[in-house]
Amino acid sequence: ESPPPAAAPDMARARETLERVWGHADFRGLQASVVEQVLAGRDVLAVLPTGGGKSVCYQIPAMLRPGLGLVVSPLIALMTDQVEALKQQGVRAARLDSGVSLTDRSAIWDAARAGELDLLYVSPEGLAQPHMIDRLASLPLALIAIDEAHCVSQWGHDFRPDYRDLGRLAGMFPGVPRIAVTATADARTRDDILASLRLSDAAVFVDSFDRPNLQLIAERKVNGSRARTDARVVELVGERSGKSGVVYCGSRDGCERLADQLRQTGVHAIAYHAGMAPAERDKRLERFLAEDGAVMVATIASAWGWDKPDVRFVIHADPPGSLEAYWQEIGRAGRDGEPAEGVTLYGPSDIAWALRRLDGRPMDETVKQVQVRKVRQLFAMLDGAACRPQAVRRYFGETDAKPCGQCDVCLDPPQTHDATVQAQKALAAVQRLDQRFGRGRVIDHLTGRTKDVQGWETALSTWGVGADISPNGWREVIDHLLFEGLLEEDPNEGKPLLRLGDPEAVRGVYRGERTVEVARVPLRHDPTT
Numbered sequence: 001e002s003p004p005p006a007a008a009p010d011m012a013r014a015r016e017t018l019e020r021v022w023g024h025a026d027f028r029g030l031q032a033s034v035v036e037q038v039l040a041g042r043d044v045l046a047v048l049p050t051g052g053g054k055s056v057c058y059q060i061p062a063m064l065r066p067g068l069g070l071v072v073s074p075l076i077a078l079m080t081d082q083v084e085a086l087k088q089q090g091v092r093a094a095r096l097d098s099g100v101s102l103t104d105r106s107a108i109w110d111a112a113r114a115g116e117l118d119l120l121y122v123s124p125e126g127l128a129q130p131h132m133i134d135r136l137a138s139l140p141l142a143l144i145a146i147d148e149a150h151c152v153s154q155w156g157h158d159f160r161p162d163y164r165d166l167g168r169l170a171g172m173f174p175g176v177p178r179i180a181v182t183a184t185a186d187a188r189t190r191d192d193i194l195a196s197l198r199l200s201d202a203a204v205f206v207d208s209f210d211r212p213n214l215q216l217i218a219e220r221k222v223n224g225s226r227a228r229t230d231a232r233v234v235e236l237v238g239e240r241s242g243k244s245g246v247v248y249c250g251s252r253d254g255c256e257r258l259a260d261q262l263r264q265t266g267v268h269a270i271a272y273h274a275g276m277a278p279a280e281r282d283k284r285l286e287r288f289l290a291e292d293g294a295v296m297v298a299t300i301a302s303a304w305g306w307d308k309p310d311v312r313f314v315i316h317a318d319p320p321g322s323l324e325a326y327w328q329e330i331g332r333a334g335r336d337g338e339p340a341e342g343v344t345l346y347g348p349s350d351i352a353w354a355l356r357r358l359d360g361r362p363m364d365e366t367v368k369q370v371q372v373r374k375v376r377q378l379f380a381m382l383d384g385a386a387c388r389p390q391a392v393r394r395y396f397g398e399t400d401a402k403p404c405g406q407c408d409v410c411l412d413p414p415q416t417h418d419a420t421v422q423a424q425k426a427l428a429a430v431q432r433l434d435q436r437f438g439r440g441r442v443i444d445h446l447t448g449r450t451k452d453v454q455g456w457e458t459a460l461s462t463w464g465v466g467a468d469i470s471p472n473g474w475r476e477v478i479d480h481l482l483f484e485g486l487l488e489e490d491p492n493e494g495k496p497l498l499r500l501g502d503p504e505a506v507r508g509v510y511r512g513e514r515t516v517e518v519a520r521v522p523l524r525h526d527p528t529t
């Protein structure tokens with residue numbers, strides 16, 4: 001006997017709620033399909049781009065289905081903002097985190113039992129407490145939403161160990177529909193989310209990553225000097241004066257330093273990072289959100305969850321560690337659909353730093369390899385000669401993505417040069433020199449300019465084989481080899497040494513099976529040849 005057909009989901013009521021509570025005329029993108037499935041009691045995985053409106057996908061079904069909607073969210077700050085915003089809109093929402101007093105806690109549970117609560121936000125640690133589960137088990141649940149679901153996967157870019165246990169919710173609350181949402185998950189991460197959260201029957205929705213209002217630019221840092229990079233950021237912000245923007249910075253120091261320098265040029269710059277007291281941070285965020293033309297200078301990790309629709313530019317003073325993170329951060333710009341820009345500055349020391357950071361993390365070797373590959377894929381895109389949004393969208397599985405027509409590559413395609421022979425020479429030199437030297441010294445060797453050179457060095461077959469090319473040309477080649485992972489920089493007492501990268505790739509270049517293309521810098525010493 002087949003079960004009775006599920007009641008037709010009431011999309012009219014869902015639209016009415018969207019309009020009444022949020023003031024939005026209609027669902028957009030895949031929202032309606034997601035809401036429809038969740039209303040019907042189906043498990044869902046929804047991958048919607050940053051700013052795509054993931055929250056209403058579970059908030060509206062939680063309000064319309066009988067019972068309490070449980071939302072698992074990774075960050076307390078994020079939760080607080082969302083719940084406050086909901087309350088102001090008249091939605092019956094609450095959060096339970098370590099900052100909530102005992103009295104407030106029992107009031108929340110009372111409201112939940114009385115059926116007076118539509119949404120309850122909890123952290124994954126909170127959920128790990130047995131009394132929390134016991135209490136939830138005695139309540140009718142409308143749904144369970146898992147926000148930032150990519151955190152469950154080691155293959156994603158922001159794995160959080162306390163997310164790993166969320167799969168057990170499937171067994172604890174059978175029959176309660178679960179919806180996992182995230183902005184960034186490649187195919188492998190999506191599969192892992194489905195498996196880890198035990199969402200085998202889930203309807204999967206993956207929205208297009210196309211953001212036609214974003215113009216993307218990547219610019220290589222000039223010789224990696226911090227002062228030059230700061231000056232360039234100040235210049236870029238100056239060219240966009242009066243507009244709201246975000247500058248992402250790799251370190252707290254860098255944040256403070258850049259914010260200072262921007263203020264000196266009259267920009268309303270606000271530093272924002274995790275080293276500040278929470279109250280101070282909230283104050284700064286409020287100022288940024290409220291003011292026109294303010295520029296937030298933030299560390300990457302600190303800047304989650306807020307929503308300022310008129311951010312006109314995002315500048316990376318330091319790039320992040322993956323295409324996922326890049327897309328998420330760039331996605332802060334132009335949420336209102338109006339034109340916006342993403343400008344990323346990058347250099348060889350950035351890739352070295354990103355890899356070094358991974359080295360220090362305790363993780364499985366295979367997981368580490370995946371994370372290393374993510375770093376390399378980002379830098380290959382930044383230093384590559386392919387349309388940037390197209391490259392990102394292909395990475396996320398949109399194989400039919402077309403060139404955007406407006407990124408720096410589309411507008412001004414770099415002239416690329418086949419540098420396979422030069423790459424072979426550089427790799428061979430690094431090898432012959434026993435991987436004991438840094439970039440400058442390797443270039444001296446290639447061009448035959450080593451000071452006080454000794455016999456052992458002139459005896460090497462690579463001595464002076466690159467004299468036809470200028471040192472700058474070699475710098476271009478070697479930087480590019482670093483971005484492609486054919487060379488790596490090994491930090492040694494502050495002076496990075498060059499060593500060979502991925503052996504298989506290096507072999508490919510030696511054999512001429514893999515070509516290397518470099519952009520922009522004239523390779524030849526003599527411009528007439």
Ligand code: ADP
Nearest residue numbers: 024026027028049050051052053054055056307
């Ligand atoms: P995400 O979590 O996917 O980054 P949010 O849920 O915070 O995005 O929504 C981003 C912004 O888009 C919010 O300002 C939200 O009010 C708005 N939004 C959501 N759905 C719609 C819609 N259907 N029409 C217009 N704006 C919407």
Ligand code: ZN
Nearest residue numbers: 387404407410
């Ligand atoms: Zn393009």
